[in-house]
Amino acid sequence: MSLNAIGQDIFDTLDLQGIEIFSQRYEKLLPQKLVTVDSVVLAEYFASNLADLIAGATPLFVKSYSPGGLASVSFRGTAASHTHLIWNGINLNSPMSGQTDLSLIPIFFIDRVSISGGTSASSTALAGLGGNIIMKTEADFHNKLAIDLAQEIGSFETFRTFGKVNLGNRIFQSSTRFLMANSENHFSYPDNSVSAENPPMKTRSGASYHQKGLLQEFNFSAGLHSILYAKLWMQDDRRGIPSNIVANNIPENEELNDQSVRFILGFERKNHNSGLIIQTSMLNSLMNYQNILAGINTDNRISSSCNFVNYSFQGIKNLSLAAGGGINYHKATSENYEKTQTRQELNINGSINYNLEDKLVLQLSMRQDFIDQNFAPFIPSFGFSYRIRKASPFLLKGSASRAFKSPSLNDLYWVPGGNPDLTEERGKNYELGVSFSKSIKNTLVTASITGFYADIINWITWQPDTLFSYWRPFNLRHVVSRGLEFDGNLASTIDQVSWNYQLKSTFTLAENIAGSTNDEFSDRRQLVYMPGIVVNQSIRITWKGFSGNYTLNHTGKRYTTTDNSRYLPGYLVQDIALSKTILLSRSAFRMQLNVNNLANKYYQVIAWQPMPGRNFSFSLQYRFSK
Amino acid sequence: MKNSTFKQRNRVVFRLVLILFAGTLLGSCEDEFGEVNKTKSMFQDGTGVFIINEGNYGAGNGSLSFLNFDSLKIYNGVFQTANNRPLGDVPYSMTIMNDKAWVVVNNSGKIEIINLTDMKSTDTLAGFISPRYVLPVSGQKVYISDFYSDKVAVVNPQTLQITRQIPVGRCSEQMLLAENKVFVAFWSNFPYPSLENNQLLIINAETDALSDSIQVGKEPNSMVLDKNGKIWVLCSGGFMGVEFPTLWQIDPKSHEILKKLTFPDIYTSPTHLCKNQAGDSLFFLNLDIFGMPVNAANLPETPILQSEGRYYYSLAVAPGTSDILLSDAIDYQQQGMIYHYSAKGTLKGSYKAGIIPGNFSFN
Numbered sequence: 001m002s003l004n005a006i007g008q009d010i011f012d013t014l015d016l017q018g019i020e021i022f023s024q025r026y027e028k029l030l031p032q033k034l035v036t037v038d039s040v041v042l043a044e045y046f047a048s049n050l051a052d053l054i055a056g057a058t059p060l061f062v063k064s065y066s067p068g069g070l071a072s073v074s075f076r077g078t079a080a081s082h083t084h085l086i087w088n089g090i091n092l093n094s095p096m097s098g099q100t101d102l103s104l105i106p107i108f109f110i111d112r113v114s115i116s117g118g119t120s121a122s123s124t125a126l127a128g129l130g131g132n133i134i135m136k137t138e139a140d141f142h143n144k145l146a147i148d149l150a151q152e153i154g155s156f157e158t159f160r161t162f163g164k165v166n167l168g169n170r171i172f173q174s175s176t177r178f179l180m181a182n183s184e185n186h187f188s189y190p191d192n193s194v195s196a197e198n199p200p201m202k203t204r205s206g207a208s209y210h211q212k213g214l215l216q217e218f219n220f221s222a223g224l225h226s227i228l229y230a231k232l233w234m235q236d237d238r239r240g241i242p243s244n245i246v247a248n249n250i251p252e253n254e255e256l257n258d259q260s261v262r263f264i265l266g267f268e269r270k271n272h273n274s275g276l277i278i279q280t281s282m283l284n285s286l287m288n289y290q291n292i293l294a295g296i297n298t299d300n301r302i303s304s305s306c307n308f309v310n311y312s313f314q315g316i317k318n319l320s321l322a323a324g325g326g327i328n329y330h331k332a333t334s335e336n337y338e339k340t341q342t343r344q345e346l347n348i349n350g351s352i353n354y355n356l357e358d359k360l361v362l363q364l365s366m367r368q369d370f371i372d373q374n375f376a377p378f379i380p381s382f383g384f385s386y387r388i389r390k391a392s393p394f395l396l397k398g399s400a401s402r403a404f405k406s407p408s409l410n411d412l413y414w415v416p417g418g419n420p421d422l423t424e425e426r427g428k429n430y431e432l433g434v435s436f437s438k439s440i441k442n443t444l445v446t447a448s449i450t451g452f453y454a455d456i457i458n459w460i461t462w463q464p465d466t467l468f469s470y471w472r473p474f475n476l477r478h479v480v481s482r483g484l485e486f487d488g489n490l491a492s493t494i495d496q497v498s499w500n501y502q503l504k505s506t507f508t509l510a511e512n513i514a515g516s517t518n519d520e521f522s523d524r525r526q527l528v529y530m531p532g533i534v535v536n537q538s539i540r541i542t543w544k545g546f547s548g549n550y551t552l553n554h555t556g557k558r559y560t561t562t563d564n565s566r567y568l569p570g571y572l573v574q575d576i577a578l579s580k581t582i583l584l585s586r587s588a589f590r591m592q593l594n595v596n597n598l599a600n601k602y603y604q605v606i607a608w609q610p611m612p613g614r615n616f617s618f619s620l621q622y623r624f625s626k
Numbered sequence: 627m628k629n630s631t632f633k634q635r636n637r638v639v640f641r642l643v644l645i646l647f648a649g650t651l652l653g654s655c656e657d658e659f660g661e662v663n664k665t666k667s668m669f670q671d672g673t674g675v676f677i678i679n680e681g682n683y684g685a686g687n688g689s690l691s692f693l694n695f696d697s698l699k700i701y702n703g704v705f706q707t708a709n710n711r712p713l714g715d716v717p718y719s720m721t722i723m724n725d726k727a728w729v730v731v732n733n734s735g736k737i738e739i740i741n742l743t744d745m746k747s748t749d750t751l752a753g754f755i756s757p758r759y760v761l762p763v764s765g766q767k768v769y770i771s772d773f774y775s776d777k778v779a780v781v782n783p784q785t786l787q788i789t790r791q792i793p794v795g796r797c798s799e800q801m802l803l804a805e806n807k808v809f810v811a812f813w814s815n816f817p818y819p820s821l822e823n824n825q826l827l828i829i830n831a832e833t834d835a836l837s838d839s840i841q842v843g844k845e846p847n848s849m850v851l852d853k854n855g856k857i858w859v860l861c862s863g864g865f866m867g868v869e870f871p872t873l874w875q876i877d878p879k880s881h882e883i884l885k886k887l888t889f890p891d892i893y894t895s896p897t898h899l900c901k902n903q904a905g906d907s908l909f910f911l912n913l914d915i916f917g918m919p920v921n922a923a924n925l926p927e928t929p930i931l932q933s934e935g936r937y938y939y940s941l942a943v944a945p946g947t948s949d950i951l952l953s954d955a956i957d958y959q960q961q962g963m964i965y966h967y968s969a970k971g972t973l974k975g976s977y978k979a980g981i982i983p984g985n986f987s988f989n
Contacts, residue, residue, distance in 0.1 A: 192660040193686070196710045246686030247715035248735030248755070293755065293774050295817050416866065463958050466913075466937040468866055468895050476957075490643070501643045519956050521978075528959065539643060552647060561981065563960035565665050566687065569658050607661040608686040608712075 031363050031383025031399045033433060033450050035487070037113040040540070044549060044577050044592070047152040047160050047619055050085075050113070050133070051102035056575060058115060059485070059504040059534045061555060062102065065609045067156075068185055068209035068239060070256075071103040076117055076452050077481025077510025077530055078130030079459075082405060082425075086134045088231065088264055089124035090281050090306040095330040095343055098408030104237055104258060105135070108162050108179050109215045112136040117431060117452060124279070124308045124326065126347065126369060129403045129427040129456060137231065139173045139219035140166070145626040154594075154617030157184035173219040181211040189610030190602050193246045204610065206242040206251050211235070225271045231264040244608035253292050260285040273315040280307045300334040323350040332409050341413045343406075346370040361385045369404075377404045377426055393438035397450075403427040407473065411460055417472040425475070427456040433485075443492040453482045479527065481510035498542045505535040512562060522562035529606070531556040531570070545581040550574070560607050571603035590621040661687065661712075665961060665978070666703025669745040672696050675944065675951060676727070676987040677964060678717050679980025683733060688717040689980035690729065690745070693951075693964060695944075700964065700977040705729070705738070708745035713738065720987040721760040723768075723783065727987070728760045730770070737770070739786070742989060749786055754779060761801040761808065763831050769808055771798035774817055778810060780834055792834050794827050802849045804857060804878035806831045811846040811859070826859065828881065840881050843872035847897050852920045853905030856884060860899035860910055867892040873899075873910075873925065887925045898941040902948045911941040915950060931971045938965075942986035949974065953983035 037057060045053045051071035055062035063080065064071040072080030081098035084091050085105070093100050107113075114134045125132075148164035160181040167174050185207040190199035213235040220228040241254035266279035283304040290297045310324035328345040351365030363383045369376035383399030407422040433450030459477035464470060484507045491500040510527045526532065533556035540549040556570040579592040593616070600614040666689075674694040681688030690705040690713055705713040714731035721728045722742065729738045737751040737760065756773035762783070763769055769792075770779040777791040778798050799813035808829040815823035823845060828838040843861030850858050857878050863871035870892050875885035889896060889912070896912035901920075909917045914929030915938075931950060939962065940953040948969035955962045962983040966974045 190659075193712055193714075196660060243733075244684055244686045244715065246712050247684060247733045250735075250755075461957070464955070467893065469939075470865070499640070522957060522960055537647060539647070560661055560685075560687065561960045562957055565961050566661055566663050568661050571659065601659075603659045604661075 031385050034116040045107045049103045050105035059506040059536045061531050064605050075131030077508045082128050082130035084128035084132045086125045091125040096332050096409045110135045111138045129405045147624040150621040152619035155615035156187050171221050175217040177215040179213045184208050187612035206240040209239040211237050226269040229266050233262040246608045255290040257288040275312040278309045298335045302332045304330045320353040337413045341409050359387050393436050395435045398432040400430045411473040416470050419473050425458045429454045447488040450485045478513040483508040500540045502538045525564045529558050531558050547579045549577045574598040587624040592619045663703050666707050667701045669704035677979045677983045678985045680716050680982040680984045686715045691979040704745045709747050719759050719985045730757045773797045842874050848899035850901040862895040871896050900943040903945040909943050940984050955982045
């Protein structure tokens with residue numbers, strides 16, 4: 001392998017254009033919009049978590065309490081539980097809460113992240129009402145030995161250590177990754193609960209976080225086109241939960257401890273006209289919540305088993321067919337449940353694709369789920385992508401689908417309040433978009449604009465019961481969300497300088513359609529914590545192993561009340577990442593300096609939960625490859 | 627030649643990109659970063675009622691409103707307007723002493739003392755865990771009940787110092803002074819699951835010592851003293867219908883139970899016991915609004931005011947006029963409504979207050 005090839009393998013920053021083109025080709029013919037986070041960006045965010053990556057590099061709104069704190073994402077105007085986090089084909093959203101905490105997902109443990117709307121983006125796991133974040137780890141059978149060690153030091157006593165050893169041959173590959181992260185997270189913030197005019201600077205306390213994780217994978221190449229794989233992901237997270245700055249902040253009062261063990265065993269066989277994947281998994285998690293003052297120390301345990309099989313066949317002229325099924329079982333134990341609660345999910349799915357070379361793709365898919373042996377809503381989905389002329393830079397795409405979301409176990413069984421009479425939230429999703437991709441002189445220009453429309457009924461909201469005034473979930477709201485997504489990208493190389501500019505933005509109008517009879521003031525109002533506009537811009541320049549990336553994120557106003565009588569102002573965050581890679585014969589050193597929130601702008605994503613001002617991190621990474 | 631055209635083009639593109647960046651930078655130069663309340667206004671003094679808007683627990687969006695009975699205008703966010711900072715997390719109750727109002731801010735563990743004329747905070751009393759109510763006992767003593775503390779705090783209103791903590795061994799809620807004794811409702815056993823939350827604790831107001839207790843129904847949530855000097859206690863019957871709700875009449879001298887009236891439906895939760903100024907009539911909220919004379923032998927069967935499909939959160943009866951004030955928190959995530967009825971049940975007006983309008987305090 002040439003030195004240059006090793007370099008590309010090690011740090012993808014070196015051939016920017018190539019990567020762009022590759023990811024374009026991969027996704028362009030799918031009817032649904034699927035955005036894959038660039039491997040260059042993933043490399044830049046290697047020490048971060050998924051919440052920081054999504055907030056910093058995509059135009060999605062991440063509702064984050066503080067760095068390292070609870071974080072969830074809103075996709076196309078929907079709620080946190082409407083985005084499914086899919087890891088190697090399985091949904092990681094907690095069956096108890098229906099959500100995932102994005103800050104618990106280390107980027108170092110992921111090789112590929114894609115974001116999609118629409119239902120048929122993943123056939124193995126049930127798609128979210130709003131969208132899906134799809135994460136994968138991948139094996140490289142060309143590898144003999146690859147070692148990756150990194151240390152990051154950051155503001156607020158943040159230390160992160162990473163290690164990866166990939167070892168193997170063309171038959172067998174082992175990959176071991178570990179990480180350890182500790183942060184006191186004691187950043188300064190202006191306390192506007194004391195004075196809005198002259199807020200005194202204070203130090204956040206009780207927000208520290210500690211993370212340990214291990215990911216072990218074995219991949220065994222059984223024959224020419226077959227892989228047998230096993231993945232084990234273990235993680236331990238301990239976090240303090242600070243109260244909002246208006247409340248009585250009793251130091252170290254609240255703590256959240258998450259432990260999880262996830263194990264996957266699978267078999268995949270692919271040849272020129274068929275593909276088969278069979279996968280079984282066991283997921284165990286323990287969430288411990290402590291509140292000293294309230295005398296709460298409670299354990300929530302979940303055991304799940306998720307299994308699926310999927311077969312695809314290509315070759316009857318332009319048709320390809322896929323069919324699959326899955327069976328999942330969840331068991332949850334909590335002091336807040338009367339008894340151990342379980343859920344059984346069964347599904348069958350199938351799809352048919354018509355593919356006319358590089359001109360037209362038609363896709364029809366169907367899925368039927370059975371939840372605890374009851375019929376769930378049938379989910380059909382139809383999509384197309386169409387190119388008027390061969391080699392035309394324009395591609396038209398569209399899809400229409402249905403989706404549903406079962407009430408979470410907490411919605412059904414939480415004591416007090418759980419409402420066993422809840423029914424599924426149901427949605428209809430439509431999207432239509434056009435994309436453009438052309439190399440003009442030596443600049444690659446890509447752009448896409450996508451309009452979406454989602455209509456969701458039976459939207460579950462918790463509010464006090466009319467009789468005993470305790471909070472209960474009800475199928476209360478009807479939400480209509482529509483908007484536009486724009487993605488633009490310019491990339492070019494002049495001499496040895498590569499530059500790339502990206503502009504991504506979303507405009508979302510997500511409105512409540514009168515929930516209850518006397519609630520006219522929230523009718524046709526924007527949902528709470530749903531920014532109307534998010535704009536993400538970045539410019540990256542690479543030259544001889546140097547790379548500089550400047551990003552600018554603008555998140556618009558978020559209303560905090562359903563009648564839109566209160567709001568949080570928009571904020572603008574600027575980040576810089578500078579790196580230098582030094583290639584030696586078989587190894588490489590990489591240094592990266594991050595300056596986050598460059599302009600030192602103070603902002604709150606959630607009311608009265610401060611975020612840090614300007615802060616720094618520096619990392620040193622060593623890679624060896626043979 | 628061709629190469630230089632490339633470069634020129636690239637320069638153009640590059641400049642375009644810079645302009646876009648600059649535009650975004652300039653276009654979103656917002657320096658404010660805190661939650662903005664679009665409905666807040668300046669306080670206008672007059673005869674009326676303060677509305678303590680609890681807000682959502684942990685969201686810091688509680689506020690203080692004032693409904694002026696003369697102008698029939700409501701002023702929202704009056705504390706924040708006067709003090710340029712939020713009132714706190716879950717303001718819960720308010721007690722007026724002379725020209726000052728003591729506002730208990732439950733989840734901020736503090737009491738804001740404010741000037742009644744301009745709403746400016748003169749002092750902030752800290753050091754509480756989860757304060758609920760303030761009761762002036764004498765010129766030298768104010769009692770503060772607390773949800774998470776097992777003590778009732780005694781504050782000197784002159785020095786504003788906590789002078790004593792009276793151990794009561796459980797949480798304390800509403801308080802009432804009669805016969806130089808303070809009757810304290812033990813309303814919730816959430817922090818003390820082994821104890822039965824069906825008691826009135828009696829503290830000697832002279833010695834500040836716990837002297838006795840009376841067993842009443844589950845969850846004593848409100849108390850009033852009638853014209854005959856008797857205490858009335860309303861018990862909701864516990865969480866999710868543990869027992870039938872009850873209304874008790876107690877002699878504060880002998881601690882004797884004079885009356886126990888039991889509600890017919892276990893799945894109801896009556897709250898907000900109020901009286902008129904004369905102290906000869908009682909009112910409470912039980913989905914609809916009910917009223918009864920203090921000498922009634924039975925609980926009223928028909929309401930004096932129907933809820934008309936609304937779910938009221940809070941009730942108060944104005945001294946003097948006996949006007950009825952009701953709040954509706956709607957979905958608990960928006961400005962709640964205040965409904966103002968005459969004593970005869972005619973709607974005088976409805977107003978938007980703050981988030982989750984709870985207790986009322988008449989000036």
